[in-house]
Amino acid sequence: MEPQKPVVFLQGVRLYLRPLEVEDAPCATRWINDPDTRRFLGNYQPLNLASERAWIEGMYTSKTDVILAIVLMDGHRYIGNIGLHHIDHLNQTAETGMLIGEADCRGCGYGPEAKELLLRHAFQTLNLWTVRSNTVAGNARSNGSLLKSGYKEVGRMPDRFFREGEWQDEIQWVITRAMWQARQP
Ligand SMILES: CC(C)(COP(=O)(O)OP(=O)(O)OC[C@H]1O[C@@H](n2cnc3c(N)ncnc32)[C@H](O)[C@@H]1OP(=O)(O)O)[C@@H](O)C(=O)NCCC(=O)NCCS
Numbered sequence: 001m002e003p004q005k006p007v008v009f010l011q012g013v014r015l016y017l018r019p020l021e022v023e024d025a026p027c028a029t030r031w032i033n034d035p036d037t038r039r040f041l042g043n044y045q046p047l048n049l050a051s052e053r054a055w056i057e058g059m060y061t062s063k064t065d066v067i068l069a070i071v072l073m074d075g076h077r078y079i080g081n082i083g084l085h086h087i088d089h090l091n092q093t094a095e096t097g098m099l100i101g102e103a104d105c106r107g108c109g110y111g112p113e114a115k116e117l118l119l120r121h122a123f124q125t126l127n128l129w130t131v132r133s134n135t136v137a138g139n140a141r142s143n144g145s146l147l148k149s150g151y152k153e154v155g156r157m158p159d160r161f162f163r164e165g166e167w168q169d170e171i172q173w174v175i176t177r178a179m180w181q182a183r184q185p
Contacts, residue, residue, distance in 0.1 A: 006018065006071070006076055007019060009068060010068070010117040010118070010120075010121055011117075012113050012114070012116070012117050013073075013113065014072065014073055014074070014110065014113060015070055015071060015072050015073060015079075015110055015113055015114060016071055016073065016117075017068040017069065017070060017071070017082065017114060017117055017118070018068065018069050018071055019068065019069070020056050020059065020067045020068060020069045020081060021056070021069070022053050022056050022057060024056065024069055024078060024081075025049055025052040025053045025056060026049060027078055027101060028052050028056070028081060028101065029047060029048065029049050029052045030101070031080070031099060031101030031102075032047050032052065032099070032101075033046060033047060034101075034103075036103070037099070037101065037103075039163055039164060040135070040136045040138070040139040040142060040163075041099070059083075063087075064085070064086055064087045064088070065083060065084065065085050065086075065087065066083055066084040066087070066121075066126075067081060067082075067083040068081070068082050068083065068118070069081060070082055070098075070100070070110065070114045072105075072110070077102070077105075079100055079101060079102045079105040079110065080098065080099050080100040080101045080102065080105070080110070080111075080114070081098070081099050081101070082096070082097070082098040082099075082114045082115065082118055083096070083097050083098075083118075084096060084118065084121075084122055084126070084128075084131075085097055087126065087128070089126075089127075091129075092127060092128045092129035092130065093128060093129065093130045093131070093132065094122060094126075094128055094131055094132070095131070095132045095133060095134070096115065096118060096119075096122075096131055096132070096133045097133070098111055098114065098115060098145075106141065107141070111145045112145050112148045112149050115145070115149045116149065119131060119149065119150075119175065119180050123177040123180050123181070128177065129176060129177050130174055130175070130176050130177075131151075131174070131175050131176075132172065132173065132174050133146055133151060133172075133173040133174075134170050134171065134172055134173070135170070135171045135173065136161050136163060136168050136169075136170065136171075137156070137168050137169040137170070137171050138163070138168050143171060146173050149175065150175050150179055150180060150183050151173040151174060151175040152173065152174060152175070152179070153171055153172070153173055154172050154173065154174045155171075155172040156169045156170065156171055156172065157169060157170040157172070
C-alpha cells in the first residue's frame with residue numbers, strides 16, 4: 001500500500017505548514033513546559049496534556065485564530081507551531097506567534113521560513129493590512145528573527161514582564177502589507 005500523503009496547507013522549500021491536530025498535543029506539551037523555552041513565552045503555569053488538547057480544539061471553533069504545525073519536508077518531522085491570533089477583519093490586523101519547539105531546529109532559519117509562508121497567507125489570502133508581534137526584550141533570537149522577516153520595532157513598554165527575577169521591557173513589532181510586498185523579489 002502507498003504511504004499516505006501528508007496534509008499540506010502552505011508549502012515552503014524546506015518545510016510546510018499543516019493544520020495542528022489534537023494528536024500533536026504531547027509534543028506541544030513537552031515544548032511549552034520546557035524551562036528554556038517558556039522563559040520567553042506567556043505561560044508561567046504548568047500546562048498539561050488535557051489543557052494543550054483543549055487549546056488546539058478551541059482554535060478550530062475560533063474565528064480569530066489560525067494555528068498551524070511546522071513540519072520539515074525531510075522526514076516529515078513536526079518541529080513547532082505558528083499562528084495568527086486576534087484576527088480583526090474590520091481593522092485588517094492580527095498578531096503572530098511562533099515556537100520552534102525542537103531545540104536542535106532553532107538557529108537554522110526555519111522560523112523565518114515558516115513566518116514568510118504565514119505572512120503571505122495573512123496579506124494575500126486573509127487581506128490583512130498590519131501584522132503585529134510582541135517580544136520579551138531579552139529574547140534576542142526572537143527579535144533577530146522578526147527583523148529578518150521584515151518587521152520593524154514600533155514601541156516599547158517598560159518593565160512589562162517579570163522574568164527570572166528581573167523586569168524586562170516588551171518590544172512591539174509590526175509589518176504592513178506594503179512593507180512585506182516591498183521585500184518580495
Ligand atoms: C524565536 C524563534 C521562533 C526563531 O526561529 P529560528 O528558526 O530559531 O530563527 P533563527 O535563529 O534562524 O533566526 C533568524 C535570525 O535571528 C538572528 N538571531 C538568531 N539568534 C540570535 C541571537 N542570539 N541574537 C541576535 N540575533 C539572533 C539571526 O540574525 C538570524 O538571522 P540569520 O539567519 O540571517 O543569521 C525560535 O528560536 C523559537 O521558537 N525559540 C523559542 C521560543 C520563542 O522564543 N518563541 C518566540 C516567542 S515571541
